[in-house]
Amino acid sequence: MHKYIMVLKQYWQNIFVYRVSFVLWRFRQFLSSLMALTIWTVIFTNQEIAFGYQQKQMVSYVFLVTVLYNIISTTSLNDLTGEVYSGKLSTKLVKPMNIFLALGFQDLADKLLNIGFVIVESIILFFIFKPSFIFPSLGQGLIFLVWVILATLIAFMINLLFGSIGFWSRDSWGPRFLYYMILDFTAGKLYPLDILPPVIQKAIYFTPFPYMSYVQIQLFLGRLKQDQILPITLSMITWTIGLIFISRKIWHKGLKNYTAMGQ
Amino acid sequence: MKRFFTYLKIWKLNASNTLQEFFVNRYTHILFYLGKVIRLGMSLLFLYLIKDQISQFSDYSPDQVIIFFLTYQFIDLFAQVIFRGVYLFRARIIRGNFDFMLLRPINPLFQALTDHPDINDALFIIPTTILSIYIATTLNIQVTLASLLMYLLLVFNAMMIATSLHISILAMGILTKDIEGLIWIYRDVMRLARFPVTVYLEPLRFALFFIIPVGLMITVPAEVLLNLTPAYSIWITIATGITSVWISLKLWKWSLKKYTSASS
Amino acid sequence: MSCATMELIMSQPVIQVKNLKRYFKVYKKQPGLWGSVKSLFKRKYETVKAVDDISFEIKQGEMVGFIGQNGAGKTTTLKVLSGLLYPTEGEVGVLDFDPWDRKPEFQKQFALVMGQKNQLWWDLPAMETFLLNKAIYEIPDEQFAKTLDKLVDLLKVKDIINIQVRKLSLGQRMKCELIAALLHNPKVLFLDEPTIGLDVVMQKNLRDFIKSYNQEFKATIVLTSHYMDDVKELCERAIIIDKGKLIFDGKLKKIIDKYARNKILSLVFSEEVSEKELKKFGQIKDFNQGESRYTATLLVSRKKAAQMASELLKQLPIEDLNIEEPPIEAIIREVFQSGNA
Numbered sequence: 127m128h129k130y131i132m133v134l135k136q137y138w139q140n141i142f143v144y145r146v147s148f149v150l151w152r153f154r155q156f157l158s159s160l161m162a163l164t165i166w167t168v169i170f171t172n173q174e175i176a177f178g179y180q181q182k183q184m185v186s187y188v189f190l191v192t193v194l195y196n197i198i199s200t201t202s203l204n205d206l207t208g209e210v211y212s213g214k215l216s217t218k219l220v221k222p223m224n225i226f227l228a229l230g231f232q233d234l235a236d237k238l239l240n241i242g243f244v245i246v247e248s249i250i251l252f253f254i255f256k257p258s259f260i261f262p263s264l265g266q267g268l269i270f271l272v273w274v275i276l277a278t279l280i281a282f283m284i285n286l287l288f289g290s291i292g293f294w295s296r297d298s299w300g301p302r303f304l305y306y307m308i309l310d311f312t313a314g315k316l317y318p319l320d321i322l323p324p325v326i327q328k329a330i331y332f333t334p335f336p337y338m339s340y341v342q343i344q345l346f347l348g349r350l351k352q353d354q355i356l357p358i359t360l361s362m363i364t365w366t367i368g369l370i371f372i373s374r375k376i377w378h379k380g381l382k383n384y385t386a387m388g389q
Numbered sequence: 390m391k392r393f394f395t396y397l398k399i400w401k402l403n404a405s406n407t408l409q410e411f412f413v414n415r416y417t418h419i420l421f422y423l424g425k426v427i428r429l430g431m432s433l434l435f436l437y438l439i440k441d442q443i444s445q446f447s448d449y450s451p452d453q454v455i456i457f458f459l460t461y462q463f464i465d466l467f468a469q470v471i472f473r474g475v476y477l478f479r480a481r482i483i484r485g486n487f488d489f490m491l492l493r494p495i496n497p498l499f500q501a502l503t504d505h506p507d508i509n510d511a512l513f514i515i516p517t518t519i520l521s522i523y524i525a526t527t528l529n530i531q532v533t534l535a536s537l538l539m540y541l542l543l544v545f546n547a548m549m550i551a552t553s554l555h556i557s558i559l560a561m562g563i564l565t566k567d568i569e570g571l572i573w574i575y576r577d578v579m580r581l582a583r584f585p586v587t588v589y590l591e592p593l594r595f596a597l598f599f600i601i602p603v604g605l606m607i608t609v610p611a612e613v614l615l616n617l618t619p620a621y622s623i624w625i626t627i628a629t630g631i632t633s634v635w636i637s638l639k640l641w642k643w644s645l646k647k648y649t650s651a652s653s
Numbered sequence: 654m655s656c657a658t659m660e661l662i663m664s665q666p667v668i669q670v671k672n673l674k675r676y677f678k679v680y681k682k683q684p685g686l687w688g689s690v691k692s693l694f695k696r697k698y699e700t701v702k703a704v705d706d707i708s709f710e711i712k713q714g715e716m717v718g719f720i721g722q723n724g725a726g727k728t729t730t731l732k733v734l735s736g737l738l739y740p741t742e743g744e745v746g747v748l749d750f751d752p753w754d755r756k757p758e759f760q761k762q763f764a765l766v767m768g769q770k771n772q773l774w775w776d777l778p779a780m781e782t783f784l785l786n787k788a789i790y791e792i793p794d795e796q797f798a799k800t801l802d803k804l805v806d807l808l809k810v811k812d813i814i815n816i817q818v819r820k821l822s823l824g825q826r827m828k829c830e831l832i833a834a835l836l837h838n839p840k841v842l843f844l845d846e847p848t849i850g851l852d853v854v855m856q857k858n859l860r861d862f863i864k865s866y867n868q869e870f871k872a873t874i875v876l877t878s879h880y881m882d883d884v885k886e887l888c889e890r891a892i893i894i895d896k897g898k899l900i901f902d903g904k905l906k907k908i909i910d911k912y913a914r915n916k917i918l919s920l921v922f923s924e925e926v927s928e929k930e931l932k933k934f935g936q937i938k939d940f941n942q943g944e945s946r947y948t949a950t951l952l953v954s955r956k957k958a959a960q961m962a963s964e965l966l967k968q969l970p971i972e973d974l975n976i977e978e979p980p981i982e983a984i985i986r987e988v989f990q991s992g993n994a
Contacts, residue, residue: 161584
């Protein structure tokens with residue numbers, strides 16, 4: 127266990143070296159939330175309800191999506207493809223650690239750091255916009271936590287899959303860019319998924335995207351019906367298991383070839 | 390004059406080489422293109438949904454808001470087409486490739502800014518600009534010939550400001566090698582100008598007009614086009630444009646003196 | 654122009670360096686996470702004197718080697734001569750230009766080749782980069798064709814210049830990088846660690862190439878290396894730099910004769926040998942007689958090295974014998990310790 131804690135510490139130290147870049151990254155996230163809150167505040171100055179949301183709900187939405195985004199979708203594994211392709215991954219592989227646990231802890235380190243900052247940023251935004259919040263019931267809160275954990279796993283698996291592209295190709299920013307674009311409007315940092323026309327919403331439900339923060343927030347805001355909770359939970363579990371399975375298979379295959387090539 | 394043609398030839402060769410690279414990595418680029426189409430599509434969708442449900446956005450009508458967005462779209466994209474090299478600059482400094490730029494008998498600033506024009510974005514900007522013009526014609530806005538001409542002048546001015554921002558980013562890249570993401574700050578701040586910058590609260594509002602002057606680049610030209618009273622006068626806008634270029638060039642020259650070059 | 658004037662021009666130094674100083678600041682940080690936090694509040698600066706008052710002159714057609722340890726200041730000097738770095742103090746002139754001005758007329762006449770740095774476009778054939786450089790240096794078509802043919806011939810790369818650079822081997826890539834750097838027929842060549850990372854065969858090829866380039870084009874060549882062999886093979890004159898200071902400037906032969914007095918003999922024995930016996934042949938640096946390996950390292954005077962080697966082979970049970978030059982560090986240490994030449 128101790129060695130995985132070392133992974134955490136090492137990651138933080140590394141970020142510290144590039145602390146200016148990290149602070150800039152947080153600043154960018156801050157700006158993004160600031161923009162969303164400003165826009166919705168402007169929209170609600172002239173009306174009570176927009177797109178089926180009250181101002182209270184929309185503002186809660188923006189705060190929530192900011193926090194969730196930094197828990198679920200992290201970018202610490204962005205370099206994984208390059209590391210795999212160049213052979214740098216070997217240095218991690220030869221260490222007496224499970225590579226997936228190591229990467230998992232790396233991801234965790236990133237999340238913890240970002241969450242810390244998000245809390246500070248949220249406090250600042252709170253004082254600027256002085257929103258009133260909605261809070262879920264205890265039962266909903268627990269399901270919310272479970273869904274967040276499942277979403278985190280889903281995102282982690284997807285990142286691992288992107289990383290595995292490195293076994294075969296130099297970079298993955300093409301598919302990854304596409305992924306982030308779609309994530310941007312489904313996990314919606316600017317607006318929630320359900321303001322979009324139903325046809326688009328239906329299409330998106332074939333993908334794991336709505337489960338990556340949208341459903342969690344809808345639950346939190348009390349906008350889900352009781353009978354939707356179970357099917358959603360089952361869907362998420364299916365996605366999680368399916369992705370773990372695919373991820374493992376692909377990595378297994380990739381690693382076999384990797385060591386064979388003497389990387 | 391001969392030098393001008395040499396520079397032009399070099400730019401064309403760089404563009405052609407980048408195009409060849411594009412083909413080598415065509416699948417990646419196709420996905421990029423697709424991502425951009427989705428992003429633009431979703432933004433336009435959002436604006437149309439606002440138009441549908443919302444009658445007034447601060448001091449502007451939803452149709453006017455769309456014009457702000459389209460202006461942002463064009464200027465942001467055009468800068469990326471020409472200045473994509475700036476995104477690669479940090480890697481070049483770290484690997485020591487910037488030294489090559491300093492060794493060649495071509496202005497290193499010119500090289501750093503323009504040696505990697507973005508073909509993907511060039512292919513994207515053409516249809517999207519046509520689309521933008523078409524959308525603009527369907528909107529309920531007041532545009533006159535005078536305001537249109539003024540608009541074009543201010544868009545040119547916006548490109549000057551964009552140039553100076555990119556030069557400053559390059560200079561910062563030389564001075565502080567551990568800053569990654571300065572170019573992305575610029576892009577994110579630009580993004581704020583998708584909507585009229587006047588809706589933001591102080592002190593952000595001021596910063597968006599005079600520190601990273603995206604307000605002057607996008608909001609003011611759009612206001613002028615729509616025959617609204619611009620947040621700041623045209624004279625101030627153009628003066629800022631010229632001054633910013635001058636400042637950025639001085640910053641660049643100074644940064645070269647401080648350049649320490651990657652060790653072997 | 655009279656002969657005398659010509660001679661005068663020819664004897665003008667092509668490179669002039671007077672009291673060159675180049676200092677820069679380095680931040681020191683303590684290791685560990687806590688050290689990182691501390692460095693947020695108080696950073697310790699250290700001024701590194703990369704080049705500390707160096708002066709020399711180089712004439713046209715000379716081949717000069719800069720020798721020194723890593724970090725001694727050789728690369729920094731070259732970079733100042735190329736106009737990449739701004740001198741902290743001092744005067745520098747190359748071909749009558751101030752390198753810092755970076756005038757195109759100046760840049761078209763010299764080249765800086767940095768080992769292991771790439772300017773070729775990765776996804777494209779080397780030829781595309783050559784054509785780009787042709788435009789950049791404004792090389793006329795005929796001259797370009799001629800120079801390219803000559804270089805391609807010398808380096809034997811005719812078949813590969815139209816293959817994507819990323820598909821080439823390291824050696825092939827290096828050759829193409831070299832061509833890209835020399836297409837404009839520079840009169841002055843700065844080579845910074847040109848053979849680093851190359852195998853023995855490639856190193857020799859490169860040295861031969863540099864030699865022929867110097868002869869063919871009467872180019873002035875300054876090269877830095879920490880491989881003694883590079884400098885030995887190519888340069889008559891050597892400049893030794895240590896910790897930013899110039900400690901020797903003169904004929905290489907003089908240094909080697911005077912300071913590289915010894916050669917190193919590495920021996921592997923098939924059975925145990927006594928130290929006393931070994932002492933007869935030379936100064937013992939290392940002596941390992943244990944377990945299953947019997948090895949020793951001897952320092953033997955240069956002149957007698959070959960003779961000693963044959964004696965050793967005759968008299969002792971030797972399995973393997975290797976004769977090596979002392980590393981440059983050792984020679985420099987000697988030069989430095991015994992005061993300047």
